[in-house]
Amino acid sequence: MVLNAIRNRAFWTLDGLKGGIIKRHLNDVRRGVENPNSPESKKVKKRNIKALLKHASSTTPFYRDYEKVDNLEGYPVIRKTVVQDNFEAFKSELYKDAKNFKVSTSGSTGVPFFLFQNKGKRQRNHADVIYFFKQAGFNIGNRLYELEVWRAHNKKNNLKSKLQNVVQFDISRLSDDRILEFINLIKTDSQTEKTLLGFASSYERIAQYLEKNDLQLENLGIVSAIANSEYLNPYTKKTLGKYLNTDILSRYSSEEIGIIAQQTLESPNNFVLNHSSYHIELLNFNYDEPVKPGEFGRIVVTDLFNYAMPIIRYDTGDIAKLGLSSNGAMSFEQIEGRKMDLIYDSSGNIISSFVVYTKFYQYYHLLRQYQFIQQGEKHYEVKLNLQTGNTFQYEQALIEDIKSDFGDDAEITITYVDEIPPLASGKRRKVINNYKTH
Structure with missing residues (x-):
């Protein structure tokens, strides 16, 4: 649609006027994710890790004792409770007076957890989102349906939603009537390219409804449906894909960190890792050593771009099965969810x-x-x-x-x-x- 193309052009024009920051990040993300083993990608990754460790050890009380440690393996694996118990010690002294952004999640246990991110980290996250959406067939300006629990703290205003071409559909009470309302909304939407983003559990309820009523929906223009926040089980992936006639992809991300991995149209079953923005490890359950391909391990992430609160070797509490992509890069065959469960x-x-x-x-x-x-x-x-x-x-x-x-x-x-x-x-x-x- 012409209006969607205008939205896309306006976004990149505005970024260009601001110095093309998002565009540069996006090019860097693309190179690092698609060719992680290339000499250039390895050089950039090594430089980013070295810069992060130097910054963390010289500006944060928590990492001060690691000033002479120049490799990631020499840093401790930390958990959410460590950050919570030493919150002030994780803050960089260089960014304490800067305009930082608070990001939070209720967590799977309902226990609130939040961090602060600097502007550069937010810009990097923005580029990550654009890249991984693109790998699911979504372009900036196209229609996006977000299936979420929408409340005052996270809901966009009507003007912003229209400008971004986003439909915010609340899934708090996903009854049969509410599901039918969603289906009719999509069926009457004249836009030819739509992408869904929502909780896996909401997709499961919709899949059950479609199967129960044998509603095969054709020509809806749904390019893909991305499941986030929860485990996407095989039934939902297969059944919803069948009845909506589209690809159902799973995204592994968190509010406090960002997009760590995602299935894509080219890799619909294995998770492509965000090697560019993070250093990702899969470690044994009982000791901090890497697992072998085909084995399950703990997902441990180093955020290479959050300088306001450097997070190094963060145990996410989730587990995955190690795989290798066609180019020999690390990937996840499965993500099982929380280790404590x-x-x-x-x-x-x-x-x-x-x-x-x-x-x-x-x-x-x-x-x-x-x-x-x-x-x-x-x-x-x-x-x-x-x-x-x-x-x-x-x-x-x-x-x-x-x-x-x-x-x-x-x-x-x-x-x-x-x-x-x-x-x-x-x-x-x-x-x-x-x-x-x-």
């Missing part, structure tokens, strides 16, 4: 959350929501919120299916509930470990 069979062996999700696929037509909780060494609770008017006649079959992976001595309790409430962020935890963490 790893679950175990009755013998103490780690069970992938993917195994849990597969137990419920055949019952989706009966369920609104479900939740799997490990309450003890051998005790597991399954919460089911049934579709209106349905009864669940498959208790024993479900219990036996769970035991086939969790052990014959596993104790399974089925609990029926009217609602499984989301966290303050709007996310829903499908798998919870109340017994122990790794």
Whole structure:
């Protein structure tokens, strides 16, 4: 559409008037992500790491003792609690009086966590967003549907939404009527290229509705749908893709850090890592050594551009399976979600959350929501919120299916509930470990 092209041109013209900062960052991101092993990319990455370590060790109290350490491996792996407990010590003395930006997340546990970012970091994040959107077929100026829990603190005003061509669709109560409202909204939208961005759990509810009503939607102009904030299970990826006739891609990011990895149209199953803006490690669960391809490990990220509060070797609390891309670069085959919600069979062996999700696929037509909780060494609770008017006649079959992976001595309790409430962020935890963490 002509208006969308004007929006795109206006954005880059404005950036040019400001010195082309976003454009330069974007070119740097593109080079570093697409050719991470090239001599130029390695040179730039090495320079960025060296500059960050020098800055952190000379301007922040927390890293002061590492002033003579010139390699990342010599720095400690830190967790969210370390930052929270030493918040002031992470602030750079050079940026304390600068105009910084507060970024926050409620976190998967509902515990607030926030950081400050300097202007340069915000600009880099902007370029990251543009690049990874482009890899999902979205261009600046095109229609973007954002499926979120919209409240006063995060909602754009109407003018800004129109200028950016964004539709903010609230998913707080995603009933069948609300889903139908969303479908009709997209069907009546005359714009020919649309992209969706939303919580994976909202996509799952929409997929269930489309499948239940066998609504095959054609010619909607949906280029892709990006799932963020939560684990995108195979059922949702396949089913929603089928009924919307588009690619469903998963993005791994956080408000306090930025986009770390994303599936793309060229890599729809493996996650392409943001090698340019971050140094990403996948470390063993029990010690700080890299895992091998095909193994699961802890995602540890060094933010190369936040100078207001340098974050080095930050354990995100999530786990992934290490893979290699076609150019030999590190990638993620799977991202499992939060490490603290790893679950175990009755013998103490780690069970992938993917195994849990597969137990419920055949019952989706009966369920609104479900939740799997490990309450003890051998005790597991399954919460089911049934579709209106349905009864669940498959208790024993479900219990036996769970035991086939969790052990014959596993104790399974089925609990029926009217609602499984989301966290303050709007996310829903499908798998919870109340017994122990790794």
